[in-house]
Amino acid sequence: MIRVVLPHHLRTLARVDGEVALEVSGPVTVRSILDVLEARYPMLRGTIRDHVTGARRPFLRFFACNEDWSHESPEVPLPDAIASGAEPLVVIGAIAGG
């Protein structure tokens, strides 16, 4: 199972506590994980990436195994530790605001 850590406000929208576990078939990439995440939690559509273009929202970043994957192509396979579930894909919101 793939593990995903969502920021607080998205966990509230999806009505989940803690990490989300997902079954992803095929290559494990940011795009394939988000496709499954949005299919299971359709209320998250548009909150992480744009409805139409699929572009990551500018105040969000993706981390895997302590590495920033925000600027990689969403088609690039993620590390084995993500695919095996040993490590989570982390969606992080920018620290800003008040």
Add this chain to the structure above:
Amino acid sequence: MTGVRVLVGTRKGAFVLTSDGKRQTWEVSGPHFAGWEVFHVKGSPADPNRLFASQTSAWFGQIIQRSDDGGRTWHQPGTPPGEATTTPDGFPKGESNKFVYDTSRETGKPLTTHQWYDGTPHAWEFKRVWHIEPSLTDADTAYAGVEDAALFRSTDGGKSWDELAGLRGHGSGPQWMPGAGGMGLHTILLDPEDPRRMFVAISAAGVFRTDDGGSTWKPANRGLRSQYIPDPAAEVGHCVHRIAMHRSRPQVLFMQKHWDVMRSDDAGESWREVSGNLPSDFGFVVDVHAHEPETVYVVPIKSDSEHFPPEGKLRVYRSRTGGNEWEPLTAGLPQRDCYVNVLRDAMAVDALDPCGVYFGTTGGQVYASADAGDRWTPIVRDLPAVLSVEVQSLP
């Protein structure tokens, strides 16, 4: 009438304030959607238990929330978690936060550009929903005014939204320019006597009217003068902050413009100034008494550079003559050291007798008057900055 429900949007969530017809004691529920900006919450005139809320965030974008039980519980219209995201026919179910400008050949308009602050062309980009206006007659139909300025409509209870592209595309769109707070479509007035007529107002473009249900639009700004634009009497470009009408007389409109309080007696064909003896004719809100079409309320703000009440005194001004002659209403409002603002969507009136008047401040107070403005009391004092106030009169 058995009571009222005041719907408050703030910088950090929504609050629902309820009271009986006396409007003396209040129950406060919230924050709903804690930590999110809630630009607007409004109930359906066709079904008072149906509420729509615009929940928004720079991080996560736009969310539409709906309640079918008067604000006790909320959900995002559309697909519940765990259910298929497509219909049996393979069509996607509703995506209630999907606001995409219509550029289709059949129904849409080319996206073109609008003007940026410096006059250069700038691509149209959806940012948030500023205002939701439910239909007067159908609980499943609602209109959404958005930034960058456009008008959307849902006919399925908020599950999906389609642009009424004739507004953005009617011709003057490339000349529209944002105000300091963004280029938002913030006011939607539905004509109770003519379901095909509505008015919208945009900062800083002006007022527009449709007479065919939203297909075609025309500017309705004749008589406005704005010294801060190259042609003070231009057809568009005026920073209209708010317009209001009385339901019994929809051809009469009142406007709080950036500067100037204005009145139209011909459904926006022409405007004349009615600022009269106001201490400042800058401000954001304007509203009309529920039972007296010539009784109007504004909250003067010192200037476009100093967004707080003149002299540090929070005063609502009431005209009983449709403008020009204004009286300050101060009982119960702070008359020293008050430097809050009252934003454009943050005043409302109820339908009880005597008429109740409500407004919220950037300091987090929501003030109520149960006697048409003669005396005021704070329902709450310490909410986050108030963005919007609406009220429902409950049967």
